[in-house]
Amino acid sequence: MDVGSIPVLKSTLPRRLVRLREMHSLSQHALALACSISPSTLNEIESGLAKDLKVSTLLKVCKRLRVSPDFLLGFDLDETLVRAPLLIVARVEGKCRVCDHLLIPSEPHPSSECMMFLSEKGRSNEYLSAFFGFPLSAVTLFVEAEYQIRRHRRPNQAG
């Protein structure tokens, strides 16, 4: 992690940015447009050629890709966020606001349970997507799969 110096703009940031953009099925042009930045600026950032970056630009990109600055800047070492977007990793000790589960730093929190808890309470997938900060498509797929799994489990449990 090249924290505290600009090398982070040459490796970690471009790598994570490209990966996230592709996860969201966005072209460079579409992301640039969504963030109100020029495609050439975004291209420079993704190529690791940007010498520096405005915080406002970073925040626009974070907002669109639904990640925190820590993740893009390489402070969050856990890259599983990209591989498994339904995993929440706490940074500070505390309680989950949904389930009161104790959050232990660096240990994954089963956000899937919280998501299903809210879903069963009648919250829409759009609400869950906004609440947990995951793409709507991922939430929809997850919730549908989870309900299917539960439907299959119930007869077995009864037996």
Added chain:
Amino acid sequence: MLKSTFPRRLVRLREMHSLSQHALALACSISPSTLNEIESGLAKDLKVSTLLKVCKRLRVSPDFLLGFDLDETLVRAPLLIVAGHS
């Protein structure tokens, strides 16, 4: 964000580290006037390089200074070390 959360947390952390504006500016290789603008919430924007320098000196993550980390307890106990062995 640059007008409220960031300045408030920055000033609080700087004072916790017993640093003057001038000392922090010097440690981060930025001009004292720039730091003063940031702390006063007058800075229109900020470079990521400056953000990273400040984070490094004050030993916090960008998420915390930018207000993404809602838990302000970090400010009350930044020097807490949890040992792995008794």
